[in-house]
Amino acid sequence: MSVTITPPKERTCELCGREERWDDSVDGWRIADDAGNVYCIHEWDINGTFVPLDE
Numbered sequence: 001m002s003v004t005i006t007p008p009k010e011r012t013c014e015l016c017g018r019e020e021r022w023d024d025s026v027d028g029w030r031i032a033d034d035a036g037n038v039y040c041i042h043e044w045d046i047n048g049t050f051v052p053l054d055e
Helices: none
Strands: 010-012 019-023 028-031
Antiparallel strands (some): 019 028
């Protein structure tokens, strides 16, 4: 039995609204448009609706 973990491709901070998208070319997150509050301790919208496991 093999399980594949699929990471999210985008995320949004619930505190300041910063949106980021995964960039495969740099193997990291990139700010989409607005940087939000640069001093925010970002709380990403991980609420259980995203299912990372693909069987």
